[in-house]
Amino acid sequence: MPKFTRYALMTLDFYLIMLTKCMGGFKLEVNPSLDKCSEIIREALSNRAVLIIVGNCSIDYNGRASSKIGSGERILIVKSDNSVIIHRPGGIKPVNWQPSGSIIKCEHSGNILKISSYFKGEVLNVAFKNVILISFMKLEDKAEFSMYATEEDMKKAILMNPNIIEEGFIPITDEKHTSSGFIDVYGKDSRGNTVIIEVKKDVALKKDIIQLYRYVEGMRKNNPSIRGIIASPSISPSAKHLLIKTNLEHVKLTPKICSKIIREEGRELTLDKLNAKAMDN
Amino acid sequence: MPKFTRYALMTLDFYLIMLTKCMGGFKLEVNPSLDKCSEIIREALSNRAVLIIVGNCSIDYNGRASSKIGSGERILIVKSDNSVIIHRPGGIKPVNWQPSGSIIKCEHSGNILKISSYFKGEVLNVAFKNVILISFMKLEDKAEFSMYATEEDMKKAILMNPNIIEEGFIPITDEKHTSSGFIDVYGKDSRGNTVIIEVKKDVALKKDIIQLYRYVEGMRKNNPSIRGIIASPSISPSAKHLLIKTNLEHVKLTPKICSKIIREEGRELTLDKLNAKAMDN
């Protein structure tokens, strides 16, 4: 297909999309006039949409520090929380930025489009000489970001560095089988008390306490000094209540810190060595 | 003007721009098919253009740490140096990134467009379910970024914190007039030797050494122990050579550090106090 036709078709397509999209908080212009930009920016800001501008600008910043940069083609993004980032064509870090909640103004005077952002005594001024592309859109992103580590990784981290549970804790085995099932980590505290640890990578709930209680209760008959610890990033209020009633304990332990322990200690300590270490204990 | 007409005109405009722009390394699609995206991404990468993709994606990262995030609408930017940043609709920091020089691949399989980036054992996988907007463009930005401080600020910083020149330096006046003109900062070192400082905010060149030498030479007749120091962020090789021959000295001093001194010490030390301090000496 010749380029001409391809673009003609694409343009028709684009036209139709524009009609639908502009209802739903989307707008886009290529090589717009600065007046048009000014209009679009205002619309984006009032819509609390994400605004993207690509064009030739110079930037002045004054606040905790001061910076200045002359003309160059850059990408400016104003997010829906009014944070601002400006990126040059290279490098991972923005050349200038402004945190969430800043007050953004836009002014078109002469041949310059000025976008100003104010936040707690800090001023970021961006002056566009020309704009290649401007667009805003409503973006939805409700997903939760997680530094990833499995419960298995958390157990591994405890075996690698038992002090993350408490000073002097010594693991004996992992996943010991008991009459009530199996437990995650089994060991002794610094006073020689038996310790049973249940690991959860998410918030510990009532059911987790109940599960741990079942293990511990089965063993308390023969060993009254036994301790039960639930290791998790957090614990629900009702689970905490039950925890106290059942004389169990909670230790804060996040997948993230475990992931770090594995990464850092894992350099010297291979899995083989780890298993050997576990066997020794 | 009714919306319909406005967009029709805009679309025509867009169409014409596309024809010119696509020659010069620019392409843009709204709501493209993933196949089309794949094509555009390949073109962007081979052109070493800046690529912007807005769409619904999930992201996996594995390297120094691991992270995972489910579906959400985000902005992905691949810069011309193959650095990657992915921004969520809010917040100043990217949710995931990859440094410059990473190897980027793109694969369209099923209903998913996968963009992978590899760098020194770190893998970033982005899976797009749909794309709202894709565009690439060649951006030119040769401007130099500077943490801003004038030569005046640098002199002020020396007066505020003379130790940045050397331990025990005590400024007496700034801009002392001599028979050869005026000098930037004039003072005494810890041994009581007279010191003349010439401040430059950029690399010190031969001509700067010559200028300083003229001042110093004029005073060496009456005061052989006089020292001449050029304070600048750096010095050119030929200037350095001349510096040694003329028995002058160089002290590294950047506008940035001066800017910091003024910011930090300026909190306690107002301009009035500063002037008073300068008068005292």
Added chain:
DNA sequence: CTGTATATCTCGCCT
């Protein structure tokens, strides 16, 4: 090249 100090650090957690 490696290690260290810096940052408009940002961000989250804690008091």
Added chain:
DNA sequence: AGGCGAGGTATACAG
């Protein structure tokens, strides 16, 4: 609200 510590810190600079 203020202080503290971590970060996939990134980045500049010294050794």
